[in-house]
Amino acid sequence: MNAPTAQTMRAVRMSAPGAPVTLMEIPIPACGPRDVLIRVRAAGICHSDAHYRSGRSPVHPLPLTLGHEIAGDVVAVGADVTGLPVGTRVALHYLVICGTCPDCRAGREQFCRTGLMLGHFTDGGWAEYIVVPAWNAVPLPDAVPYEHGAVMMCSSATSLHALRKGRLQPGESVLVIGAGGLGMSAIQLATGLGASQVIAVDRDAQKLALAAQFGAISVSAADRTVDEVVTAVREASHGRGVDVALELVGSVDTVQVSLKSLAPLGRAVVVGLNHIAVPVDSYRDIIGREAELIGSNDHLRSELEELMVMASTGRLDLRHVVTNTVPLDADAINGVLDALDRHAAPVRTVIVP
Template identity: 80%
Template sequence: MTADARASTPELHTATMNAVQLISQGSPVVATVIPRPAPGAGEVLVRVRAAGICHSDAHYRSGRSPAHPLPLTLGHEVSGDVVATGEGVTDVAVGARVALHYLVICGACDDCRAGREQFCSTGLMLGHYTNGGWAEYIVVPAWNAVPLPDSVSYEHGAVMMCSSSTSLHALRKGRMQAGESVLVIGAGGLGMSAIQLAKRLGASQVIAVDRDARKLALAEQFGATPVSAAGLSVDDVVAAVRNASNGRGVDVALELVGSVDTVQVSLKALAPLGRAVVVGLNNVAVPVDSYRDIIGREAELIGSNDHLRSELVELMTLAADGHLDLRNVVTHTVPLDADAINGVLDALDRHEAPVRTVIVP
């Protein structure tokens, strides 16, 4: 059976679709009309229903992080409906609601076979090194389509593909155990998920640091102890975190911002044997006092990169069971419009964006 024969939507007979693409780093993204992709063997065609705007997208637009080949359709937080399947696809049906794991992998290299797909030797990330979801349609391998429960909205499912899953992976990398304290630096999309997930995993205390009073108020609603970093030096923020943790410091710190100051806070605020997990993108060297920050407390500085498909499945269960609430996290939606999307990216660059904005094509 051909892909067209498996299609359930009349509009699939059109040959083009609308997209918003990065044409040149350092320049605004632009609206384009490009060929609509067709699924090949083992692939599915997804009608995009929601696509998140992540701080990483602002990095790609500015050139602070590489993105290619250009022109490139950005968007790595994607959910939608399967509208066509390619030859050999038997485990994903037309009409299925899905969210998309953003790592397209070979499945055969040593890392893939060991369950470390983020290190696949030929891996490509949607919206970073291959076309993403800021478009009306996207084609991905069927393996990348994760079932989206009926009780989870498309908008929330899209955001879970990056912010929630990256936060869960970072907590796992930090080896967080029930009864330990957690510091979340950056109360944006990742931070709100990190707070809820840390509480769900049994954290004794979660402290949230941000400069935005509105975000800190939401973090407090999720059970975090808020610490404002507005106008404070690194040492002042560290002192405030230690004061909030009864002077001891925290067991696990998640750095979700990507600045020199926040990485330093994550290290300096640790308790003995604490683990600082760096997630935020940053291309500037961070000074580290090796004795005071690491050796003296036997602390650890850990990198956390992406997440695993298995963690996405786990997150879907948590969300369906009501343990991950994104209703107040996805605060804004915009259409598939270049001006609107550039406005959100501009606000992200200024660290003034809402918690999370999602494109609804």
């Protein structure tokens, strides 16, 4: 594979909060001595991207190329880069870090003092090319399609990190609230990590049917109150409640369901973005059960390497999760973002430039 001969590329960019993203022609980024230039083959559309476009989660500097779930081919490398020859298939860790601050040295790169997230605070992958530090490029096994590799960089990795934060042990039960892209990965990963039972909650009957195919007990939240959903979860868990609950939606109701569904010593891990205060009955929901409410943010590069092994050996199967592809077209991408805003999108849509 050769480096591009053209000087410009197409990119879908955000220019202002609340405005549609637009297709622009911009320069192909320069490759520094420790960087690699990637020809993007697949870039996911995440619910976070809908939050960015709406302004619910600030993006800067603008205009900015969105997209943080990225896979492609190495087409050029910097002078100081070794071990990533041109032609290597890779997926990209979306946290660009310094590598030298105390958090980076301790393996907590999501808290890097100067860290930048691709597609949020520096240009992302809704483009034909992207430049990243070589450290961010994780080799993608031949058995894993680009589309799956891209989605693994956020939805699968975030789910794995949340399960690790929840300290899931073999034989414990897991509740997954939200059976979208993150949820489908979470169900499979929880099973692969030895969960004795996985319960999935969602309003969408089709997503619950897919969750059931992956072995989850499906509980519908459609037209049900928080207490009614909790009762259904407890019935599914034989009255005890669950050991680990993953909240992947980001609403007041779903956070409450995650807490109220816990067994004694249970851990509720909140992943979904939500800026609204959530009322908590500290005695009944936390103190009385010695339960825990845990935040989970991003993931680690080491977890991406773990995911590659799981995907290449079939323990993580995204064939039924990546349900749609669209071209690098602003109208098509805006349509997916609109559907995500309405909570009416397919499980996962991937851009194929």
